[in-house]
Amino acid sequence: MSDGSMTIDAAIVPAGAARRSLPVHGSRRTYAAYALVAPAAALMLVMLLGPLAGVIALSFTDYQLGAPHFSWIGLANYQDLFADKVFWTALRNTLTYVVVVVPGAVIAGLAIALLIQSGTSLRSLYRTIYFLPVMATLIAMAVVWEFMLHPQFGLVNGLLRGAGLPAFAWLQDRSTALYALCAIGIWQAVGFNMVLFLAGLVSIPKQLYEAAEIDGASSGWARFRLVTWPMLGPVTTFVVVISGIRSFQVFDTVHVLTKGGPSKSTEVLIHTMYTEGFEFFRSGYAAAITVVFLVFVLALTLIKSRLADRGVHYT
Amino acid sequence: MAQIELSTIRKSFDGTDVLKGIDFRIEDGEFISLVGPSGCGKSTLLRIIAGLEPQNSGQVHIDGRPVDGIRPSARNLAMVFQSYALYPHLSTFDNIAVPLRMRRLSAIERLPLLGPLLPGRRAKERGIRADITAIAEQLDIAPLLRRKPGQLSGGQRQRVAVGRAMVREPLAFLFDEPLSNLDAKLRVHMRAELAELHRRLKATFVYVTHDQAEAMTMSSRIAVMMGGELIQVGTPAEIYNDPRDIRVAEFIGSPKINILPGRVRKDGGIDVLGSALRLACGATAGECRVGVRPERIDLGTGPFSGSVVHLENLGAEAFVHLAIEGAGLRLIARLADVRHLPAMGSPVAFGFASDAVQVFDPAGKRIPLRAEQSERVREPAHV
Numbered sequence: 069m070s071d072g073s074m075t076i077d078a079a080i081v082p083a084g085a086a087r088r089s090l091p092v093h094g095s096r097r098t099y100a101a102y103a104l105v106a107p108a109a110a111l112m113l114v115m116l117l118g119p120l121a122g123v124i125a126l127s128f129t130d131y132q133l134g135a136p137h138f139s140w141i142g143l144a145n146y147q148d149l150f151a152d153k154v155f156w157t158a159l160r161n162t163l164t165y166v167v168v169v170v171p172g173a174v175i176a177g178l179a180i181a182l183l184i185q186s187g188t189s190l191r192s193l194y195r196t197i198y199f200l201p202v203m204a205t206l207i208a209m210a211v212v213w214e215f216m217l218h219p220q221f222g223l224v225n226g227l228l229r230g231a232g233l234p235a236f237a238w239l240q241d242r243s244t245a246l247y248a249l250c251a252i253g254i255w256q257a258v259g260f261n262m263v264l265f266l267a268g269l270v271s272i273p274k275q276l277y278e279a280a281e282i283d284g285a286s287s288g289w290a291r292f293r294l295v296t297w298p299m300l301g302p303v304t305t306f307v308v309v310i311s312g313i314r315s316f317q318v319f320d321t322v323h324v325l326t327k328g329g330p331s332k333s334t335e336v337l338i339h340t341m342y343t344e345g346f347e348f349f350r351s352g353y354a355a356a357i358t359v360v361f362l363v364f365v366l367a368l369t370l371i372k373s374r375l376a377d378r379g380v381h382y383t
Numbered sequence: 384m385a386q387i388e389l390s391t392i393r394k395s396f397d398g399t400d401v402l403k404g405i406d407f408r409i410e411d412g413e414f415i416s417l418v419g420p421s422g423c424g425k426s427t428l429l430r431i432i433a434g435l436e437p438q439n440s441g442q443v444h445i446d447g448r449p450v451d452g453i454r455p456s457a458r459n460l461a462m463v464f465q466s467y468a469l470y471p472h473l474s475t476f477d478n479i480a481v482p483l484r485m486r487r488l489s490a491i492e493r494l495p496l497l498g499p500l501l502p503g504r505r506a507k508e509r510g511i512r513a514d515i516t517a518i519a520e521q522l523d524i525a526p527l528l529r530r531k532p533g534q535l536s537g538g539q540r541q542r543v544a545v546g547r548a549m550v551r552e553p554l555a556f557l558f559d560e561p562l563s564n565l566d567a568k569l570r571v572h573m574r575a576e577l578a579e580l581h582r583r584l585k586a587t588f589v590y591v592t593h594d595q596a597e598a599m600t601m602s603s604r605i606a607v608m609m610g611g612e613l614i615q616v617g618t619p620a621e622i623y624n625d626p627r628d629i630r631v632a633e634f635i636g637s638p639k640i641n642i643l644p645g646r647v648r649k650d651g652g653i654d655v656l657g658s659a660l661r662l663a664c665g666a667t668a669g670e671c672r673v674g675v676r677p678e679r680i681d682l683g684t685g686p687f688s689g690s691v692v693h694l695e696n697l698g699a700e701a702f703v704h705l706a707i708e709g710a711g712l713r714l715i716a717r718l719a720d721v722r723h724l725p726a727m728g729s730p731v732a733f734g735f736a737s738d739a740v741q742v743f744d745p746a747g748k749r750i751p752l753r754a755e756q757s758e759r760v761r762e763p764a765h766v
Binding site for chain 2: 275276278279281286289294295301
């Protein structure tokens with residue numbers, strides 16, 4: 069309430085008066101500015117920074133979910149974590165997943181966007197079809213994928229057998245399980261990337277393509293290299309970072325389809341965190357995993373903002 | 384350097400005829416302006432010449448060679464777009480280099496990492512650099528070569544776009560309203576620069592504009608287009624002084640030509656505002672329209688009278704707006720001497736010499752005239 073009245077006071081000070089006695093009104097204006105920022109700042113503190121600080125604090129304790137007491141144990145959680153083979157497996161699997169899914173989803177998304185953009189009819193139909201996986205609940209879709217990848221009566225193996233190729237137990241085989249999850253990850257992310265790329269493609273001025281054509285870029289590839297790819301630069305940076313962060317967060321498919329198995333071959337960071345935190349109730353330890361995860365996401369975000377700063381001047 | 388020949392070019396978009404059979408020949412080394420109001424099809428015609436738009440029927444010949452079905456990139460024309468269409472991610476140097484690299488380097492040599500390692504690429508790049516430096520000197524953009532288009536002013540971007548067009552010595556230059564994004568002062572300046580460039584290059588220029596002043600000041604010939612048709616082609620002086628159609632007369636010239644209602648009498652004489660002109664024509668009796676340019680109206684003497692309703696004093700000249708009582712008509716007269724302006728609201732007598740008159744039939748076609756007393760044409764017309 070007092071915030072509100074202060075804001076109004078500051079607002080109705082005549083402009084002339086403010087100019088005459090600048091120091092006094094200057095500080096009142098500062099208060100007003102803080103008052104205006106306060107709601108957003110408070111929300112950010114309560115919803116984002118507070119929990120983050122909580123998680124970081126938790127990672128220095130031996131707190132167990134539901135326990136009445138906890139004690140500070142310093143870096144012991146991190147020592148356990150870095151000595152744990154499962155953590156390193158999970159980290160390696162997560163990075164593998166990111167390295168496969170990000171290029172796959174970005175290139176496929178761009179390719180589909182280009183195909184849709186160059187087509188003349190049924191554009192919105194194709195857009196909807198490719199966007200469906202984004203809208204659908206991944207848990208439900210994971211169940212569908214489970215049937216499709218079933219070793220005996222799955223669609224995928226059925227097709228392979230029909231083509232005379234050997235069948236695989238995709239999700240039950242240590243060598244294929246992670247890559248099967250990668251494929252599902254790409255399938256799910258492509259639609260989102262496609263929409264972003266489509267928006268980027270639409271905003272490229274048509275005259276640039278005409279200028280390129282007149283300048284001698286006769287092949288589609290030459291025009292792509294000269295106009296499309298550079299003009300999509302900012303969109304591509306954004307898509308790569310978003311895909312990277314989302315792939316780091318992979319959890320649903322792992323939890324529904326493999327539970328990290330067989331023999332930890334699909335164990336990923338968030339799944340380890342979930343198991344430790346909500347199955348073994350080692351909340352402090354799970355918090356430490358979360359902090360490691362956050363470091364990676366933060367690094368990606370920093371890379372993105374650096375690239376954006378260096379970004380091209382488009383007018 | 385080439386001549387461009389268009390024969391019966393037709394084009395329609397979604398059933399609307401945009402071009403209705405254009406026959407036209409652009410001579411080698413000519414600066415031709417396609418001028419007309421927006422929507423008259425002039426830009427479409429330019430895009431058909433460039434190959435960016437296919438015509439529905441008719442042929443385009445460039446340098447005697449039919450180019451229908453040939454890609455724009457293979458026609459060896461250069462185009463300057465209204466938005467300049469510079470590549471925003473490339474520096475001025477690289478923008479101008481694009482047409483040269485596209486033509487002189489092979490697809491493999493253009494590859495980002497591998498290309499520079501190939502033998503011969505260095506020598507070609509040196510040649511490209513020399514050409515660009517020469518162009519930059521000519522256009523006065525040498526200090527801008529490292530900047531991106533976003534860091535350039537409108538006039539500078541304009542020059543870079545012209546440089547990109549010039550650098551590979553095309554058969555002809557196509558300009559699509561290149562000055563319309565500039566402010567008025569810069570536009571006048573660039574007009575002179577472009578005309579000078581044409582004199583230096585002696586290349587064929589095809590220039591599309593809706594601004595009749597640009598067409599009048601730069602071109603060797605003007606082609607006036609209206610409603611998808613070419614109405615008149617001629618030198619600026621011909622178009623201005625001898626329009627074949629009332630639409631041409633009204634479009635060319637600023638301020639607009641004055642149009643007065645008139646009548647052709649049975650004997651071939653012409654009446655305007657109740658006074659007879661010392662002119663005769665062979666047309667059949669009936670309504671007609673009489674056009675007189677503002678600078679041909681003589682204020683102070685003459686059989687007509689009006690009152691001054693508005694004055695525009697530009698310093699070097701002035702425009703007097705006259706209302707004619709009873710006729711509900713407004714006229715504009717140009718006064719060369721601004722020191723003796725009539726007062727607002729004052730009645731003014733006016734007239735015009737009989738050779739200042741252009742008569743059009745009700746369909747808008749020009750009616751040829753013959754003076755009744757040719758020894759007195761310079762004198763104001765009397766009753």
